[in-house]
Amino acid sequence: xxxxxxxxxxxxxxxxxxxxxxxDYTNSMFxxxxxxxxxxxxxxxxxxxxxxxxDKNEDGRFTVFLNKSAKHLSLHIVPSQPGDSxxxxxxxxxxxxxxxxxxxxxxxxxxx
Amino acid sequence: xxxxxxxPRHKITKRGQNVTxxxxxxxxxxxxxxxxxxxxxxxEFLTYFQNEAxxxxxxxxxxxxxAERPKGSFSTLEIQRTEQGDxxxxxxxxxxxxxxxxxxxxxxxxxxxxxxx
Numbered sequence: 001x002x003x004x005x006x007x008x009x010x011x012x013x014x015x016x017x018x019x020x021x022x023x024d025y026t027n028s029m030f031x032x033x034x035x036x037x038x039x040x041x042x043x044x045x046x047x048x049x050x051x052x053x054x055d056k057n058e059d060g061r062f063t064v065f066l067n068k069s070a071k072h073l074s075l076h077i078v079p080s081q082p083g084d085s086x087x088x089x090x091x092x093x094x095x096x097x098x099x100x101x102x103x104x105x106x107x108x109x110x111x112x
Numbered sequence: 113x114x115x116x117x118x119x120p121r122h123k124i125t126k127r128g129q130n131v132t133x134x135x136x137x138x139x140x141x142x143x144x145x146x147x148x149x150x151x152x153x154x155x156e157f158l159t160y161f162q163n164e165a166x167x168x169x170x171x172x173x174x175x176x177x178x179a180e181r182p183k184g185s186f187s188t189l190e191i192q193r194t195e196q197g198d199x200x201x202x203x204x205x206x207x208x209x210x211x212x213x214x215x216x217x218x219x220x221x222x223x224x225x226x227x228x229x
Binding site: 044 | 118121152153154155156157160218220221225
């Protein structure tokens with residue numbers, strides 16, 4: 001049973017436009033969510049996180065929105081840049097837990 | 113601090129051979145994790161350490177896999193009698209567990225890509 005789902009395997013966006021990556025979760029115990037970016041042959045790199053006490057967190061071009069009632073979060077990248085082309089993973093955890101539960105990733109392609 | 117370091121970056125081995133990977137975490141982090149990632153999937157948890165104690169092992173970690181973290185610093189992951197199904201990217205991560213129950217700075221290394229031929 002996939003507790004964290006990223007239903008779009010890939011997404012193509014024009015440079016300069018907004019990229020929106022979505023993530024759904026099923027476990028109501030999750031209270032901390034993270035987005036990671038991964039280039040080929042490299043480990044995931046932390047982008048941004050959000051705790052369940054918030055519904056929005058912003059860091060530069062990256063904003064994460066959390067809708068707890070819908071068990072849904074999204075990552076907005078604006079404006080999208082060519083260097084944003086990568087695979088984006090959503091991950092979740094419960095307080096005090098030892099592991100992150102990961103989605104399968106969404107490959108973002110930024111077109112010039 | 114240069115982050116989480118993993119060696120080697122790539123390993124090609126023949127089926128049946130043993131392999132060992134090393135992970136050097138961020139020095140002030142008290143937790144160290146091993147994950148495995150195959151193509152098209154997110155990382156899957158294998159095991160983790162709190163300082164030198166191995167506190168949890170996933171059912172994915174068969175008896176052929178063993179991990180150690182002597183002295184609570186670097187960690188090694190050994191796979192004995194490798195099989196083709198072991199081919200994957202092996203990722204190490206470290207974090208600091210605060211008294212609040214949240215952990216901070218969950219940082220990954222670049223991984224070791226294992227190919228079993």
